[in-house]
Amino acid sequence: MSVVIVGAGPAGASAALALARCGVASVLLDDNPQAGGQIFRPRGDGTAPLLGHDVRGGTVREALRHNSALIDHRHGHEVIAVYPGPKLWVSAPEGRAYELAASHLVLATGALEISVPVPGWTLPGVYTLGGLQILAKGAATVPAGRTVLAGAGPLLYLVAAQFVSAGVSVTDVVDAAAFPTAGQIAGMARVPVLLLRGIGFERTLRRHGVAIHRRSAIVKIVGGDTARDIVVAPVGDDWTPQEGGRTRLTADVVGMSFGLRPNTELTQLAGCDHLYDAGAGGWCVRRNGAYATSVANVYAIGDGAGIGGVDTALAEGTLLGQALAQRLGATNVVLDAEAREVRRQLPRLAAFRRALVEWSGLRPGIFRAADAATMICRCEDVRARDLDEALAAGIALPRGLKLRTRAGMGLCQGRTCAPAVQQRIADRAGMPVAEVPMPTVRVPLRPVSVAALATLAPEAPTKP
C-alpha cells in the first residue's frame, strides 16, 4: 500500500495530515524547498514571510514535521511523468531520478496564473501578480520604485493592499472588471470574512491615494532594458480594449495577470477525462463527489482540480484524506467535528467563488490587446502574426499549431501562452474557447538531464 500525494500546498498537505491522523502513511512530493504551496510560502529559511503572512502556513509545516514518521515529505522533487499503474517518474535534487509506484495517487498540483500578452509584456520589469507576491513572501523583496498593478480578480487587490501597507509606491491599479454589482456582493457575502477582507483592501488603496482604473487594461508597455511607459485603455463588456479614452502611465515595475487556472499537466498525463468549466478556471479534471477522477485510484483536489481557493483546498484535502483512510481499512478513522464543519462550509465557498468569477473571471476580448508583432510564446519567440499565418493556412487544432509555429514547444511547454493560443484558435474559428480541444502535454514535464534519467530505477515499495 503506497499513497502518493503530489503537491504540498494546502490541498496536498491537508490530505497527508488527515491520512496521518488515521495512522495511514503517505509520500508527499513537492517541487518547492518548503511545504505550503504558493499561498503559504515561507521565506527561504523557513521563517514566516515579512509580508502576506498566513499563520496557517506555519501550522501546516509544523504538523508535517510532527507527523514525519507517517508523512515522507520530499521537497525539491518534481514529477516529470505519469504512467499507468499509476507510476510516477520523479526528478530529485542532485541530478537523481526515480520511479515511484502508487496504490493511490492524489494530485494536488495547484494553479497557474493566466497571463495576457500585450506589446511589451516580455520586458524585464513586468511580472505576474503572483510572482511579485512570491518575491515578497519568499525573499522579502518588493518593488523599489513606481509600481503599476493590473489584471483582474482578488489577487490584484490583495497584492496592491499588501504593497502599499509595506510602503511600496503603487500609483495605479488597472482592473479589467467593473465594480462588483449588488448581486455579486451579495454572493460574496456568503463568506463574510472574505468579503470584509476585500472591502479592507479597497479602503487601504483609497487611504493611500492609489488611482483605481476599472473596466481598463494595459494595452502596451514600452521601455528599453526594462518597462517604463504604459498605455491604459478602457475595455468593453467582454474586455475588448477600446480605441478612445487611452491614458499614459509610467512605472518601474509592472505586475499583471488575470486570475488562475488549474495546472492539469499530471491529470492529463494520467489519462484522466477533463472538461471545460469557465467557473473553475477553464480546463479541469472531471471528478466525482469523492474527488475520484475517471482513472482508477487517481484523485484530484484543490486548485489543481478546479480553482476554488485556499479554504476549499484545505477542506478537500481533509475530506479526501479521511475517505481514503477509511477505504484503506484504517480502524481509527474519526469522521470528526472538523470534517463535518468542513463539509458544511463547501457550498458557501462555492457560492462565494461563483460571485467572484462573475465579477472578475477572464473574458475573451482581453486577448485582443495583442497586436500582430506581440510575442505570444515567450520561450520560442512566436509572434501573434506567426500564429495567424498558420491559422490562415487552415491549421485549426492546438497540436497542429504547435508543430507549425513552435508556440508552446519551448522550455515552459506552453504553460504561459496556452490561454492566449487557445483563444486565438477560437477567435479564428468563431467559436467559444471551450470548444477548442485541450492543449496536449508531453513527457518530461520539466527539462531533465540524460544523466539524471539514466539513474531512473523503481524505488523499493514501502511496507504498509
Place this chain on the structure above:
Amino acid sequence: MLFRSLDPSPPSLVEVTVDGQPLRLPVGMPLAAALLNAGIATVHRSVRADEPRGPLCLMGSCFQCVAVVDGVVNQRTCRLPVRAGMVIERHTPPLPEEAA
C-alpha cells in the same frame, strides 16, 4: 533600482560570479530574487529575437528566468538558492541557423 529588501537585518553575503564579474548576494535567497535585489532584471536573451528576458512567475513554471549556472544550461534561477562560488552566465548563445 527596481527592487529593495524589506528585511531590516543585514543579509549574510557570499561572492558569486555573474558574466565573469564578482557580485555579493544574500546566501540562501532564490537567485532570481537576489539578482533583482542587486539591480539585475535581465537573466538571459531570448532564443530567436535576442530580446532581454527576466523572471515572470517566480514559481518555476514560466522558464523566463533561466540562465547558465555552474555550466548547466536552462537553470531556473527562481528555484536555485544562492551559494558561495556560484558561476552565473546570462548569455544565451544564438541558434546555429541565426549564428550562420
